[in-house]
Amino acid sequence: MNVEERVARVKLVPVVVIEDAARAEGLAEAMVAGGLPVAEVTFRTPAAADAIRIMSRNAGMLVGAGTILTVAQAELALDSGAQFIVSPGFSREVVSFCLERGIPVFPGATSATDMTAAVELGLSVVKFFPAETNGGAAAIKAYSAPFGQLRFMPTGGISDKNLDQYLALPQVLAVGGSWMVPQKLIADGEFDRITELCREAVALANECRKERT
Numbered sequence: 001m002n003v004e005e006r007v008a009r010v011k012l013v014p015v016v017v018i019e020d021a022a023r024a025e026g027l028a029e030a031m032v033a034g035g036l037p038v039a040e041v042t043f044r045t046p047a048a049a050d051a052i053r054i055m056s057r058n059a060g061m062l063v064g065a066g067t068i069l070t071v072a073q074a075e076l077a078l079d080s081g082a083q084f085i086v087s088p089g090f091s092r093e094v095v096s097f098c099l100e101r102g103i104p105v106f107p108g109a110t111s112a113t114d115m116t117a118a119v120e121l122g123l124s125v126v127k128f129f130p131a132e133t134n135g136g137a138a139a140i141k142a143y144s145a146p147f148g149q150l151r152f153m154p155t156g157g158i159s160d161k162n163l164d165q166y167l168a169l170p171q172v173l174a175v176g177g178s179w180m181v182p183q184k185l186i187a188d189g190e191f192d193r194i195t196e197l198c199r200e201a202v203a204l205a206n207e208c209r210k211e212r213t
């Protein structure tokens with residue numbers, strides 16, 4: 001399975017903010033145990049690159065890098081073992097860099113202009129961030145009329161309370177969020193709780209998918 005297929009299979013992309021790479025191994029184990037072996041490790045902390053390197057050693061995990069704003073960050077993320085790149089906004093430079101290297105890239109796109117750029121560059125999946133403040137599931141549905149070739153990864157303001165609205169849409173490849181990997185639980189090393197939250201999120205996502213089919 002390629003990255004897109006693996007992400008589509010779990011329907012969730014946990015967004016990780018990790019302050020201390022010493023927590024990375026335990027976090028990866030907790031996520032795999034919870035049945036959610038995908039992580040977008042954000043470049044919002046200096047520990048991100050090391051955390052990606054450590055989490056990638058867990059054979060069950062699919063680890064990507066998030067909050068990639070520059071080509072230099074994308075290079076560092078790939079050198080650290082990231083298998084996909086995510087950005088909150090749309091950078092042609094970052095997208096082109098990833099495409100040249102054959103690395104899956106999911107840039108943020110919340111306007112028709114961003115989405116047109118994504119289509120021009122040959123992308124089929126974009127991040128929709130921040131999802132809730134940009135019109136939520138209703139906006140994705142509206143954009144899908146002219147942009148039928150795109151699939152979306154909504155993130156930002158989504159939790160177990162509104163996941164169903166997004167997973168009800170066939171255009172949604174997967175939903176990103178941090179509710180199952182809260183920053184504080186990672187910092188405190190509360191890995192059993194993270195496993196529980198991951199398990200609950202997976203069960204809920206499967207429930208939403210069943211309702212759709």
Ligand SMILES: O=C[C@H](O)COP(=O)(O)O
Pocket residue numbers: 015155156157158176177178179
């Ligand atoms: O900055 C936001 C994160 O990327 C994910 O959003 P969230 O914390 O609302 O789940």
Ligand SMILES: CC(=O)C(=O)O
Pocket residue numbers: 042066067068086087088089108127129155
């Ligand atoms: C939110 C987001 O897309 C990112 O940090 O990459």
